[in-house]
Amino acid sequence: MSARASGPAGRGTPPHRAATPPAPAGPGPDRRVPAAVDAGSRSSAPSTGTETRPGGRRAARVLVVGSVNIDDAVRVPRFPGPGETLSARSADTALGGKGANQAVAAARAGADVRMVGAVGTRDGGAMLAALDADGIDTGGVARLDGTPSGRAFVFIDDAAENSIVVLPGANHAIPEAAVREACLALRPGDVVLLQNEIPAATSRLAAALAREAGAAVVWNAAPAPETAEELVPGHDLLLVNEHELMQVARLHGVTAAARSAAGTDALLHGVARATGADVICTLGAAGAAYRVGGETGLAPARRVEAVDTTAAGDTFAGYFAALAGLPLRERLRRALDAASLAVTRPGASPSIPAKAEVESLSAGPDSAASSGTARAATDALAERAGAAGPHPAQAGAEPPDRRAAAPPTVGSALPPQPNPTERNTAR
Incomplete structure (x- = not known):
């Protein structure tokens, strides 16, 4: 694998995206049919200077407010038990x-991406260079003196399953000013992507400003929130895995209702009703279940x-956000294809495929899990959710008003990354 050249934030054209003339400004989609879930063909990024996709579609504008880590990945035959050394x-x-x-x-999918986050000064330069190499604007990523960068310790077994422990570091000290400044540049049709590896207060602030x-x-609710205080209201789309x-x-106290219903449809409906948002649940090899726009x-x-599997969910989330403007089922298919390619390779960001690879796979013959397999997976999910019962603190609670959220107040160098255009799809 060859090393990627680094460059200044937001400059140059990364190797997997071709430079194109700027597109004229135009109207964005109605705010009540958000770009994140719009099943039509309208542009999600009406701005001068963004890329124009083949066929005249403009590149999506995606703002990611989230974590930046150093991943230490260790491959083991199996996960060790208590007191065991492997x-x-x-x-x-x-x-x-x-x-x-x-x-x-999102950048490799062709979107115009800006990142807001925080890293330490000792190794932050190499982390930013890796993001710069994909054409990501890192002007919103703060470098904090005296604070270590976030670090994740990832263990992968022979079954390709992973277990992860995260040291938050600078991710828990993202400056409020950086969030506010980035959100000032938002416009209708942009997509803001949030996760749970940063403080919930930071995500709530970004969500409130984005809606304004x-x-x-x-909102990708990963890792899973443990308390109601970690929920992020005001999102248009919830991305989750089964857990x-x-x-x-x-x-949200909706499990009791789902327990008496058949299948996962009731569970998705309950969460959608409680949050006021659309919901997509990834099911690993079985694909994804969704409730979007009432559908x-x-x-x-694909098999x-x-x-x-470390970056499967992140690959799906980034691709889905970047493909705003495509019909829903096409967006799902391409995001799932991107995730399918990612799990065939080791590593987190190094495993994420380039847009051309995904388009080539999506244009080929289907080799997907049967609908029966996916249905069995979702039925099992609903059964487990029902057996778990409602959260004791939320049983019987009224669904929150997602529109009532007010902006709160938030108080060793990496090795060169591989060029995504030079990776082999099949390994």
Whole structure:
């Protein structure tokens, strides 16, 4: 693999995206049909200076407010038990963090991406250079003296499953001013992507400011919130995996209703009603279940040989956010295809595929899990959620008003990253 050249934030054209003439300004989509979930073909990024996609569609403008980590990935035959010592098969260090991974995925999908976050001064330069190499504007990423960068310790077993421990570091000290400044540049049709590796107060502030600007808010509730205080109101789309969906459901007190209903449709409906947002739940190899714009369905994923699932959810989130303007089912298919490619490669951000790879796979013959497999997975999810029961602190609670949120107040160098255009899809 060849090393990527670094450059100043927001300058130059990364190797996987071709430079194109600026597009004229135009009207964005109605705020009540947010770009994050719009099933039509309208542009989500009406701005001078953004890329124009083939066919005249403008590149989405995505603001990611989230974590930037150093990932220390260790491959083991299996996860050790208490008091057990195992020999690792290998160890690697690369750029990671849910925010950074999703920013990289959105950029490689063709979006115009800006990142807001924080890193330490000792190793932050290399982390920013890795983001710069994908054409991501890192002007909103603060470098904090005396604060270590976030770090994730990722263990991957022979079944390609992972277990992760995160040291937040600078991710828990993102300056409020950086969030406010970035949100001042938002406009209707932009997408703001949030996760749970930064303080909930920071995400709530970004969500409130984004709504004021008419931007669509996508909240990836990962890691799963443990208390109601960690919920982020005011989002238009909730992205979760199975565990995260059940946890959000319990915190909103909707699990009891889902318990008496058949299938996962009731669970998705309950969470959508409680949050006032659309919901997409990724199901691993089975694909994704969704309730978007009142439509509920299942989107199957392709069958692949998984090597490392660390960045699968982040790849899906970044691609889905970047593909605003495509019909819903096409966005789901491409985001799932991107995630399918990512799990065939080791690493977090290094595994995220380039746009051309995803388009090539999406244009090829289907090799997806059957709808029966996906349905079985969602039925099992609903059964587990019902058995878990409602969260004791939220049972019987009234659904929150998502529009009532007020802006709160937020108080070793990386190795060169691989060029995504030079990676082999099949490994």
